[in-house]
Amino acid sequence: MTADRDTLPLPPLAPDMQAVMDRLMAEDGVQPDPTLLPPAEGRAKAEAANRRWNGPAPAMARELIVETPGGRRAFVFIPPSDTGREAILYIHGGGWAFCSAATHEGAARRLALATGAPVITFDYRLAPEHPYPAGLDDCLSLWAEREHILSGRRWSVSGDSAGANLALALMIRLKNRDLPHCGLLFYGVFDADFESPSYRQVADGPGLTRGKMQRYWDFYAPEERRSSDPCLTPARASDEVLAALPPLYLNAAEVDPLRSDSEALAARLHALGRKDPFDTVPGVVHGFMQMSIWLPQAEAAFDRAGEAFRTMT
Template identity: 80%
Template sequence: MSLTLAPEMRAVLDRLLAEDGVQPDPTLLPPAEGRAAAEAGNRRWNGPEPAMARELRVETPDGRRAHVFLPAGDLGREAILFIHGGGWAFCSAATHEGAARQLAVETGAAVVTFDYRLAPEHPYPAGLEDCLAVWAGREAILAGRRWSVAGDSAGAHLAVALMFRLNGRDLPATGLLFYGVFDADFESPSYVEVAEGPGLTRAKMLRYWDFYTPAAGRLEDPCLTPARAPDAMLAALPPLYLNAAEIDPLRSDAERFSARLTALGRTDRFDIVPGVVHGFMQMSRWLPQSVAAYRRAGEVFRALT
């Protein structure tokens, strides 16, 4: 792979640098300061567009606030539980509102976002348990729908862990997994090639992992490293769509996870988006590759469901 930034991606990165200057690494700040920096950096991607037919703010059965986005194309049949990324330590439903809107429009499904407990104060499995609680209470949010799950980065990781923990019962109809964390091999090809970014770096991912869980046992727990899960657990997953950013330390995670699935004879879909960096789907207001990625996810979602 050439690992050359697409001109559109370069333009976005240049614009961010011009507007914000060089920002401190949030993983090196105290958790509250790091979260504030991540919130400020990510909320810029939100806005009233694309407009929804309806938006609801509800309380889940476990007392959690959830935001429901219902697009104009919603037929009352499908819903997607969207789990936000942020290294298990940063971001929120609020930082990913733009992502939820885009996903709702392109899939034609209702999209539900929520907050879960964050590391390092709440390490594994706290955030996963919150995701499972919201999944268990989803009928109280929107009743009578067929539910799928989606997530970006650490949110994609939590989505797979949720499916594993359901153990074949009450599974989502499908999973949409955007540039996810699926392994903990920090010497993989992409971790080496994209060690210094731009954007996500190997050093940041090492700190995110340390925030989330100790190194001991990571490779043995499928809910931590899904790419190493037993064949039977992978075979039991519902149909999946995966994508990866080409210029991303996590690209090899998705490639290896996809290869494991394919080796089992599954027909999941997998795309690598050339010339873009980790988190590019947050940038739909400025980046055409982001808009195209949501459109592709919508096409695959409709085909799989």
């Protein structure tokens, strides 16, 4: 394995990305791996680390907290450019185990500004206390209640990392019934192949590592289910399942163990004759879109997602 890894040199970090990594090290020092801590302790550390990216918060025209008939709270961010026609359900990342609507508030606001559509976030049950399919079931429940949040809209879905996995799984579970209009999927978890080119190339980070992803998967779903369930590993879904998906936009971070997941999924989609756009952002690490307050590539990625959304809608 070492020899294989040596044939895949780590891509260099972009100068702006390196500056962010240096700043984090200067401010925080070396932090414990949250996946090696008791779940509540790891979750608290991930929550604190991610909330830093929310500010300064982009201003919205309106902000709402709506409680659905099922008792779920939805956080609604309505941008000044809202036309009253679209809405986006945004599913946060965090390895199915960490983070929350609160850690991704800044991302939701930036996506709303970029797309011109309200973005709705929410909390779902987290692993390992609540493994698959609990989180996905929560996403489907909120989707079924979306008209109680904003009515008379055409709804799409988006997510980052594990949230992109859940967004795509939601579309797969819905099949041809009540599908989102389109999907915006950012550096998603779409496979569980820990020997993919990017898993070997970026096994030890910076940022996300292969070991962390293996533990996230262990928290979420047993190994024997992963290859056979397209809601877990959609890059392995049948042609029929993939062909039935609504229009998608995908991106990937170059310096990310998950890059090959998006590459493989995009290749499958394109082989079916679909025209789903796919971007790889050079020189950035997993989760880079959370870092908009310091990282120009993150702002540019939101702008590109907004362009793709307007094309699809």
